Amino acid sequence: MSLPSPGLAISSCNGACRTLDDCSGQLICINGKCNDDPDVGTHTCGGGGGGQGGASPPPSSNTCQPSGSLECGSKSYPKYECSPKVTSSTPAKLTNNDFSEGGDGGGPSECDGQYHANSERVVALSTGWYSGGSRCGKMVRITASNGESVTAKIVDECDSMNGCDQEHAGQPPCKNNIVDASNAVWNALGLNIDLGVVDVTWSMV
Template identity: 60%
Template sequence: MYTTYKCSPEVSSQTNATLTINSFQKGGDGGGPSECDGKYHSVDLPVVALSTGWNKGRRRCHNNITINANGRSVVAMVVDECDSTMGCDQDHDYQPPCPNIIDASKAVWKALGVPQDNWGNLNITWSDA
């Protein structure tokens, strides 16, 4: 019933995306452990999940990306994939498929200086670090 996404725009030095928030901790809203290493990660670490097309078959796993927004930038490690082709099941915390987004930990939002009551969706640019 949801739109699925099988590709993402090419990554450049200023790729547009929407930043969303995710918990990568056990019991958090991210579902199961991270796809890149099968582990959970603290919300205090700058970690992200990339949409399926951007993750390129997990080739960006454990690589750093730079996220720019709010007049600031932060470097974060890719630890997970936000599945753009599946969703609405237990493994995906019953969430719909991801469009072209970067799902980020609280540490990323804090580093960008976004007030907590504005966390959720933010237009950003990003690039490989």
């Protein structure tokens, strides 16, 4: 029986991955490595005590662990105070947000107390990347897998600690690797907004 080529092999804990399908079982691809899915609450990679022989290596210090969870109705969501380290090409999930008044973003943007038109290139960053507002008004460069890139202004936080209330338009907490972008950003990148979530990289300009 022949083994699949390495490019098709299913990866276990901390194994290299590019898509969600690359990881075995309930593991998901986080920052290029297979890891436990915080939404499912598995601890396959956490080495929960019984680590004999083939235990996976401990996560690197760069790993951002959840700090508790938030109950939203019947679902539980992990809360994050931290985000992955910012580099010259930081992997992230691009999501879509309506920053205008009455849009799905809830209240006005945290940085300036203003609403923003869908024609503006603006983003909200996960709590760790938002860094207490220290990046407010600064520009980021976002690059899509199609090679297109665009600059956008940071105007808000994609709250990774709170959610499911009126202030957050009833939405659960953000994951810790989100760049939540306006329609103008998606359009400039040539991406289909209906996809909802797309892999990108970003950096500070």
